[in-house]
Each structure stands twice: as C-alpha cells, then as structure tokens.
Amino acid sequence: MTAKKMKIINNNQGFTLIELLITFALVGFVLASLYTFYLTGLRSWQRGTAVMEAQQSARIAVDMMISELRYAHELKLHSNNHEVRFKISPDVRTRRFRLVGEELVYESYPTGTFNYFHNKVAIGIKELDFALSEDQLLQVTLTAEVDSCRVTLIDSIRPRNLP
Numbered sequence: 471m472t473a474k475k476m477k478i479i480n481n482n483q484g485f486t487l488i489e490l491l492i493t494f495a496l497v498g499f500v501l502a503s504l505y506t507f508y509l510t511g512l513r514s515w516q517r518g519t520a521v522m523e524a525q526q527s528a529r530i531a532v533d534m535m536i537s538e539l540r541y542a543h544e545l546k547l548h549s550n551n552h553e554v555r556f557k558i559s560p561d562v563r564t565r566r567f568r569l570v571g572e573e574l575v576y577e578s579y580p581t582g583t584f585n586y587f588h589n590k591v592a593i594g595i596k597e598l599d600f601a602l603s604e605d606q607l608l609q610v611t612l613t614a615e616v617d618s619c620r621v622t623l624i625d626s627i628r629p630r631n632l633p
Contacts, residue, residue, distance in 0.1 A: 520617035524594065528614035528623045531574050531592035535567050535610055536627045538576070543631035545608065547600050554600045554608070555579060559631060567591070569598040574612075596620070606632045 485493075535554075539545070542556035553568040564579040574595045577588040597613035606628055613622045 516617070517619060520619040521621065524614040524616040524619050524621040527592045527594050527616070528612050528621050531595060531614070532610060532612055532623050532625050534576070534591050535612075536625055538565070538567075539608060539610075539627050539629055541631060542629040543633075545602065545606075545629060545632060547602055551600050552598055556629075567598070569595060572596065574598060597622075 538558070539554070539556060541558050543559045544557040546555045547553070548555055548566075549568065553566055555564050555566040557564055563585055565576065566579050567574065567576055569575075572595055573593050574591040575588060576591050578586050592614070594614050594616050595612060596615045597611070599611040601609040601611075603609070607626055608629065609624065609626045611622065611624045613620060615621075
C-alpha cells in the first residue's frame with residue numbers, strides 16, 4: 471500500500487461549545503421525556519392497585535354478607551337501613567352486619583352474651599345500605615374506598631327461610 475492510500479486523519483480540534491450545549495439540551499429533553507413516561511406509568515400502576523384493593527375488599531364483604539343472609543329465617547333493618555339483624559335457625563342468637571367507622575363487622579347481638587362474636591369482615595368501607603322489598607328481596611349496597619378510588623357494589627338476596 472502506498473502512503474497516499476494510508477492517510478491518517480489527525481483532527482485534534484474537539485467539539486465547540488455550541489455543539490456541546492446542543493447535545494446536552496437534546497439529552498436533557500430525551501431524559502425528561504423518559505422520566506415523564508415513567509411517572510405516568512407509575513401513577514397508573516398505583517391507581518390500578520388501589521382500584522383492585524377496593525374491588526377485592528368490597529367483593530369479599532358482599533359475598534360474605536350474601537352467604538350468611540341466604541339462610542336467615544328472621545330479618546330486620548335498623549339504623550336507617552345501615553344495619554341488618556337476622557337469625558339463622560336453629561341458633562337463637564341475633565346476628566348483624568353493620569359499619570363501625572370504616573370497618574364492616576359481623577357480630578352476634580346483644581353484645582356481651584355467652585356466645586358473642588365480633589368479626590371484622592372488611593376495612594375501607596365508606597357506605598353500607600340495605601333495602602328490603604315487599605317480596606322479601608334484600609338489596610345490599612356497599613361502597614369501598616382505597617386511596618381515593620371508590621368502588622360501589624350492589625347485590626341482592628332473597629333469604630330462603632323467611633316466612
């Protein structure tokens with residue numbers, strides 16, 4: 471090979487200040503865009519998790535109430551339809567579902583009796599309403615909230631053993 475073909479580029483000038491500023495501005499713009507996408511995705515994931523927790527808590531609570539109320543042979547609404555009291559044969563105790571703060575509780579009534587129990591069914595419950603129609607159909611409306619994500623579930627049950 472000849473010396474003409476083996477030409478070595480010897481450029482020791484480097485980059486100008488303008489070139490560096492433009493490069494840093496472009497890199498900063500790309501990083502800011504990526505960070506915005508990251509934050510948006512993170513917030514969406516957190517909101518989805520909160521909605522899932524609220525739905526799960528509400529569904530567990532409604533399912534438990536429906537399964538217990540299914541066998542009631544006596545049923546009464548109390549506290550402006552925010553509490554339901556019922557009896558399950560052959561047990562003589564009165565049971566109830568009610569809201570205490572933001573906790574849905576299932577307990578025997580009156581309190582302090584020998585076989586008294588008090589179970590927390592779900593937390594984060596904001597509203598609990600019952601409606602009993604003339605044909606003995608009980609409608610349960612429950613609202614759960616987790617991190618400002620509200621979920622409302624409505625279900626109905628016709629207890630099998632009502633007169």
